[in-house]
């Protein structure tokens with residue numbers, strides 16, 4: 001648990017870790033997330049690439065999820081998001097970036113083939129996650145099987161409302177999505193979950209301090225052996241053990257520091 005003063009500081013740290021993973025392994029496989037939360041991290045990675053410090057030539061990426069019914073050219077598709085915030089601004093090779101095809105005519109086949117691609121190129125070295133207010137990761141809404149694989153999901157009313165800001169007409173937000181499952185996510189070697197702002201405080205506290213439950217999909221991370229939860233002060237406000245987490249971080253031996 002790493003609680004930073006601001007989302008800016010938290011993003012700096014996460015970008016540093018991603019950079020380090022690529023430096024250590026230029027062919028690293030990243031699991032990437034969308035939404036507001038990782039935006040600053042992507043900006044920082046782009047800056048480091050422009051400064052000649054980061055090379056994405058051999059890096060591979062798998063995105064968590066995609067809306068069903070909209071294609072990669074649609075401004076609200078996650079394929080478009082990734083291109084405009086990261087891929088087109090760096091030297092990622094298009095053939096190394098993977099995301100489910102929102103326009104597929106066969107969803108079951110598309111999800112199976114996505115799993116196969118992850119199995120072939122993976123395992124994912126570093127999986128980046130945000131969290132929904134209802135505790136979802138990827139688009140694994142409450143009730144998702146804790147062992148689920150990439151599949152079709154139906155968004156909750158709350159998630160559709162939260163994502164409405166990105167769509168010009170709220171009625172146009174897709175109802176269905178394809179998402180990596182919780183079982184898929186759990187196979188990543190390392191996971192970094194980020195959460196910023198008071199709206200995420202409850203989801204963070206249930207994820208970290210609540211019981212593991214399909215009702216709070218992010219709580220499955222309690223079973224992973226290499227997870228960092230990087231949050232800002234506001235998102236930490238409901239944590240019962242907040243002082244302890246801050247104390248642990250302050251006492252970290254040098255060799256454990258970023």
Ligand code: GLP
Pocket residue numbers: 033034035036037038064065129130131132137138139159163
């Ligand atoms: C979206 C995405 C998630 C994301 C979450 C939070 O619905 N599918 O991957 O982490 O909800 O989004 P934001 O970062 O915009 O709060």
